[in-house]
Amino acid sequence: MAARLAASRWRAPPAAAGPGPLLSCRRWSGARADAVYDVVVSGGGLVGAAMACALGYDIHFHDKKILLLEAGPKKVWEKLPETYSNRVSSISPGSATLLSSFGAWDHICNMRYRAFRRMQVWDACSEALIMFDKDNLDDMGYIVENDVIMRALTKQLEAASDRVTVLYRSKAVGYTWPYPFTMADSSPWVHITLGDGSTLQTKLLVGADGHNSGVRQAAGIQNISWNYDQSAVVATLHLSEATENNVAWQRFLPSGPIALLPLSDTLSSLVWSTSHEHAAELVSMDEEKFVDAINSAFWSDANHTDFIDSAGAMLQYAVAFLKPTKVSARQLPPSVARVDAKSRVLFPLGLGHAAEYVRPRLALIGDAAHRVHPLAGQGVNMGFGDVSSLVHHLSAAAFNGKDLGSMSHLTGYETDRQRHNTALLAATDLLKRLYSTSATPLVLLRTWGLQATNAVSPLKVRCSWFSQKSCSLRIDFANDS
């Protein structure tokens, strides 16, 4: 009854259902022959594969049919390559809990990952810094290569092949949405047309096909997005000397943040977000100049001004006076010796957020729902958080015998995740804008703000808790009877 008055969105078939009438003729004739899947996940990336895996291992989905559609070919991997991949992700403890709930984390542990215990974030224009760590120096997060995660997920999907079917090289080219409620002879399911002409029917379509989501466009869901005037350069770096490499470093330069993420004792991964021109320059310059640019980006104090320095020092004395216990001196990251050949790549950055995450029989997860700047390392963690929440709601619905595509539990997922993601997206965007300038008032503001946050432990703990809790709540998988 509550939704009666917000009925317009739930009732209206989207404008993009143009091919509907034509397809409906085909539907009627061929409908009975198609298998009806319970859930189809469109997009086999990190988040989509994790979704299919989580459903496949969920105890209440044991007699349900799940399908994963992946446009690319199946990656065959005999053994772990020696060279590290340049695309890595920072996995929060909550995401690690999700991955371990269906057994993928064990595979990752058997391959390779790096835990980091501390994170230092500091400004290029002042001495202000903030240091995150956990009380007992527990692992704050894990740096894992994307390929390793994908490999672990693929292994688990193969092990669950009786419940989850994976179709490689299948790209969905058309979607047909059901009418609001059953009309004579119109199928209540979502119809998906694949590139080879075959059709599938499903009770729930989960869109996990990236920030240019075809599912989202076909559903006509409004997407608020803009491109940042920044591109990210990634590379694998060799350090000058082996260290106990368990700190993640990030420095905010006026052109954008530069981050060094530990991969092993001698290797680190670089993520440098900077303007398009500078990024293109960095990728094409020769190795020595590139290494020098990185080292000076981390070490140089060229952007410091006396005014800011003295203002910062003043606040620092005040803090030390009120709270004499903690003294965090700025540490310097390890110096870089060389870069792996052919590991320098750039990709553009932007922000995106879908106005609605759910429609009847449709849910968006991962980058299809939200796209964020990598400065906080939260992109894939938000996606895993979406997976965790949606699987929780679907599992409860399946145990109650509900129709999986029903809006009543899908809106629960949407509310859950929009609350979390919107806050994180807004905060990340704000940080990005705040640190993109070297105008004195803003530098002063952010210097004092950063110092204050570093000093006030509850606030700091709250920030790190929020970014790490992405999906540590509500994981109830196969352990339930």
Add this chain to the structure above:
Amino acid sequence: MWGGRPLSCGNRLLGVLGSRCRGARAQAARFTGRAEIQFNWTPQTKPWVFSDYRIMWFKSYRMTFACLSRMKIHRFYFIYLFMRDTWRESETKAEGQPGSSQVWDLIPGSGSHPEPKADAQLLSHPGVPKYPWTRLYSTSQTTVDSNEIKTFLALAHRWWDEQGVYAPLHSMNDLRVPFIRDNLLKTVAHHQPGKPLSGMKILDVGCGGGLLTEPLGRLGASVIGIDPVDENIKTAQHHKSFDPVLDKRIEYRVGSLEEIVQETAETFDAVVASEVVEHVIDLETFIQCCCEVLKPGGSLFITTINKTQLSYALGIVFAEQIAGIVPKGTHTWEKFISPEKLESILESNGLSVQTVTGMLYNPLSGYWNWSENTSLNYAAHAVKSKAQEHPVPAEFVFKGETEELRDKDSTDSTNPGVQEELKK
């Protein structure tokens, strides 16, 4: 900005207060639908108003008129008048004849109000069931009320609109399915993951459009759904035909419970009669039939509405006439049954009552909650005894015990003490 429904809370409140004409077209369609039903319903009941209820109905028409004219202040004033009069009349009624409410007659078009003498003659006739309003069906026992059929017929195609007239029933599934599922799972040692109810045979009496039948089918049970309204079965059949899994697990039949008792005696693990017993005519027969089709040890699940002042005020006046949560004419207060009365009927038919819990509907959020209070809606779970012979009535057992005790204790001093204890 990021989506969600920022105005929905306010909108819900306004909707409840009756500004139904505002908003989506669906609202308007629903409104006219209700008006149609109201129009069909009024001629049937007006001539049959007893004098002591006439004022109540007249006032309720005035109130609906007030609704239609959208004068909120008048509406609240009429509600106040109405509640005051109801309270007064119920007090006077309590002192009057206890049987007067039972002879409420809703059968349309049959001329005049029945004479008390004629009723007595009919009642004494051996072939006639004991409630006078079944006299039109005196040749066969049935619990189906033809008037109820008409009400449901008008809405037969609206069952599966989750935001439509049956929205409260859809959201009631969040309570009733776990209630049935958990109580049935207690009777088995272990269950298959994913299909917790597999292997169970369930009968859904008064299944309507299959709102409760389908979730039970999805949980693995084989379900038979019966309903006296042909259109309902057609809708239910059509809806399940798209899902190959449900198509195999669920079977729908038109008819009443009495018609299938013979062929399905003692075959069901569970019988579900949700929101049904407030629509049947002869509850005693209905419960008897439920008991007959249950296996020994099988469960009977009933959800219904209590017969209290509050259920009249909220369940009929507010829900049907003011807020439109329930379509007009769906319920008649006289057919509501209190949990105590239901329990006594169940116990006297050999069903031992395990649980009775209250349910509460929040019209603003659209969700149901369990509650300690059973004065509005409630759910009951009863289990058929596993004993082979006909269950012995309680008083005989009681007397047998006292006789045994008297035999044991020959001294006079302890006997009165024992008898006093037993009397307590």
